[in-house]
Amino acid sequence: xxxxxxxxxxxxxxxxxxxxxxxxxxxxxxxxxxxxxxxxxxxxxxxxxxxxxxxxxxxxxxxxxxxxxxxxxxxxxxxxxxxxxxxxxxxxxxxxxxxxxxxxxxx
Amino acid sequence: xxxxxxxxxxxxxxxxxxxxxxxxxxxxxxxxxxxxxxxxxxxxxxxxxxxxxxxxxxxxxxxxxxxxxxxxxxxxxxxxxxxxxxxxxxxxxxxxxxxxxxxxxxxxxxxxxxxxxxxxxxxx
Numbered sequence: 717x718x719x720x721x722x723x724x725x726x727x728x729x730x731x732x733x734x735x736x737x738x739x740x741x742x743x744x745x746x747x748x749x750x751x752x753x754x755x756x757x758x759x760x761x762x763x764x765x766x767x768x769x770x771x772x773x774x775x776x777x778x779x780x781x782x783x784x785x786x787x788x789x790x791x792x793x794x795x796x797x798x799x800x801x802x803x804x805x806x807x808x809x810x811x812x813x814x815x816x817x818x819x820x821x822x823x
Numbered sequence: 824x825x826x827x828x829x830x831x832x833x834x835x836x837x838x839x840x841x842x843x844x845x846x847x848x849x850x851x852x853x854x855x856x857x858x859x860x861x862x863x864x865x866x867x868x869x870x871x872x873x874x875x876x877x878x879x880x881x882x883x884x885x886x887x888x889x890x891x892x893x894x895x896x897x898x899x900x901x902x903x904x905x906x907x908x909x910x911x912x913x914x915x916x917x918x919x920x921x922x923x924x925x926x927x928x929x930x931x932x933x934x935x936x937x938x939x940x941x942x943x944x945x946x947x
Contacts, residue, residue, distance in 0.1 A: 717886065750933035759919060759937035760870075771935070803870055807923070807931040810883045812860075812872040 718743060718806050722815035728823040735791040737818045739804035744785055748808035751780055751789045754801045754817075763802075764789060794820070825850040827920045827938035835914075835945050841907040845920030845938060852901045853878045858923050858931060859903045861894065863916040864940070871916075875923065875931070876903055883931075910945045917942050 719742040729735055739749065751764040762771040764780035767787055777792045791798055799822050804815040831843035845859070852859060860875035874884040876894045884892050888907065896903040907914060917940040924932025 748932075752934070759939045760934070761937075762933060762935050765933040765935075805870075805934070807933055809930065811885050812875075812923075812931060814870040814872070816869045 717811055718745060718808065718813045720804055720806055720813055720815035722802075722804060722818050724818060725816070726819045726821060728821050729794055730823045731794050731796055733794050735789075735794055735798070735820055737789040737791075737802055737820075739787040739789070739815050741785040741787070741806060745806040745808035747782060748806055749780075749782070749787050750805045750807065751778075752803045752805065753798075754803065760803070791820075825922065825936050827922065827936060829918060829920050829938045829941040831941060831943070833942060833944060835910055835943060836947055837911055837945055838909055841905070841910050841914060841943055841945070843905040843918055843920075843941065843943070845903050845905075847901045847903075847922075852896065852903065853898050856925050858883075858925050859896070860921050860923055860934070861905045862919045862921055862934075862937075864919070865913075865916045873905065873907075873918075877925065877929075881929070912945050915943065915945045 721740045723738045747767040749767045752760040754760045767782040768780045779790045781788045801817045801819045826848045828846045835841045858875040861873040874894045876882045891908045893906040919940045920938045921934045922936040923934040
């Protein structure tokens with residue numbers, strides 16, 4: 717099973733600041749990695765797929781990048797609606813696995 | 824606009840079977856390029872993939888759940904289901920149904936649509 721490790725667990729930032737979230741895969745997953753946003757009481761929303769492609773309707777302040785088994789989600793300038801929990805997920809092979817999540821909270 | 828809606832009992836007794844339905848609207852469940860799956864989230868915890876099904880009936884299950892898990896599909900009703908037997912308190916979670924892509928070699932892709940989720944508690 718592919719283990720994904722997200723860091724940090726919590727990120728305390730102010731609106732307008734840049735957020736950098738990390739996801740590390742224990743083994744190679746090629747570019748088969750996605751990022752999702754979860755807000756309390758809501759379903760999840762796909763942000764990024766194939767490591768760096770924005771999903772339909774996702775603002776360009778969200779970007780994804782990859783370097784080997786290290787993946788990064790960057791929010792260039794935090795909007796109030798961006799404070800949420802973010803998960804990475806690999807789909808390189810079965811079983812699908814998720815990282816433990818990073819909570820982006822208001823400082 | 825594709826929508827997925829979970830339904831089923833919110834309370835299940837220990838050792839019994841948890842049964843949920845996902846109803847798909849705004850699109851057909853018979854699609855070459857997609858799987859239909861279940862993901863769960865225990866209270867205050869992260870996400871765990873449970874299993875997925877293709878419209879033909881091919882299934883993929885979490886190794887930790889496969890002995891207790893069945894995911895059937897009813898294409899005539901545009902529904903798929905979750906059946907988890909011998910439940911314990913550890914199965915208490917919000918259960919999401921979702922659609923994810925299918926690529927070459929029957930391999931998966933990202934999850935592009937999610938239901939709102941349904942909380943299922945296992946308790947006597």
